Amino acid sequence: MAGTVIVGAGHAGAQTAFSLRAEGYRGPITLLSAEERSPYQRPPLSKGYLAALRRRETDADDLINLHPVASYAEQDIALRLGSPVSEIDRHARRVHTTTGKAYGYDHLVLATGARARTLPFTTPRSERVRFFRTRHDAAAIAALTADASRVAVVGGGFVGLEAASVLAAAGAEVTVIEAAARPMGRGMSPVMAEYLLARHRARGVEVRAATRISAIVEDGGRLTIATGQDTTGPVDLVIVGVGVLPNDELAQKSGLETQDGIVVDSSLRTTRDPRVYAVGDCARFPSPFASAASVRLESVQNATEQGRHIAKSIATGTVSAYERLPWFWTEQCGLRVQMAGLVEPADECVVSGDPGQGAFSVLAFRDGRLAAVESLGRPRDHALARRLLADPAGWPEHGVLHGAGYDLSALRTAVISPATNTVDG
């Protein structure tokens, strides 16, 4: 038995390996990582880890380990660091690494993740122009901002605004530049995004939307950003967070179907080879929670739940559809927004609660049913939404919520079963 080979040791890959053992899989497991360091968590990089590094906390690095370093050997998982895969030979069922090694497989799991998208022009070869994806990026940014008083963040997505928030809190003068009309336009409702942006501005962050940059120019260690007619800067540091691209070239080269990601069916198997799976940021899969035929999600929850799903498939030989509700969170300006489901631009959004009090939820309706909920300072709404939205066939009707004054708690008895979880109050 050749066993299972997993390409990529981020959240999805590592989870697959450990879940295979948890599900009783006895075959060899090889986990190949292009990085040199033991697998680590990504969400803290732009949040707590960045802040901890800036405070020079010496144990910041230990805190982001995904699993204790010793646990791979304990679980008989062959973790191979510094092993980028160069080729998949699907005919021979073998992967080759750039280091000249080859690994045979019965099952191949592609968990290759995503990489930072670059800008459509040449950026200065300066260490002061940083992309934000790995712990190296976080460490470099923390070191550089120790004496950087002016920072420009290119890209107003979650990562960019989380970084802006941490740096502004540390006293830097921050300008965020976003090409789209509205920052966080992808994946967040306009009302929630506007609320957060107002908070950023109140803390002194300058947010420039609908602003395309055409060049970044370095002069004597300082950087100037050309934006159409005018410029931003000079600044000491430019952080670029303009989204990610899936690492799907390896799959494409081996003849697997790709389209902004590795295309898989509802059971997360690649469409052209049932022995090959894709999970996490690199996988494009059909989701009952989205209107589109398929989605690609960039979140820890998606990565780990998909890893568990295929581990079970492989270990037990059963095939089933992956249908887990997507959820996310972001931390900005000392606030946390919790999101359940996927908000889409065409959704009808209704505010529940009082934004003036810093406690409200945005209820997103699609085709007359509740499809997604964003909550700020209302963790109970998030908890309820996670249950209310778990099964798309049972999404609450708009009329029911309207009748309840858009109070999710009114639907509470319908979703909390005393048999499974006893709740006080």
Added chain:
Amino acid sequence: MAPKITFVDPDGTARNVEVPAGRSVMQGAVAGGVDGIVGECGGNAMCATCHVYVAEEWRDRLAEPAMVEQEMLEFTACERTEASRLSCQITVTEEFDGLVVELPESQL
């Protein structure tokens, strides 16, 4: 000497893990290889996979759970009781040496 925390499996097996002050009980468990704690969201009270039952004699000595934790405790895979806490929200101090927490049957 870092405070020692005892994790008790559902079958009664106890394991002591040293958790430096300032870390959360969840971080100590994950670093110490305690299988019964998942901590999927990295300690953000978002996933409720670090559920523990705090031993009775310790309950009053811990700070009251914040609202976020209270609400997320609705998500635990196993029954929530008066002893239930999310271990990512318990920050270890020197006084917690000897803290005993029991693990649920499942976190997922």
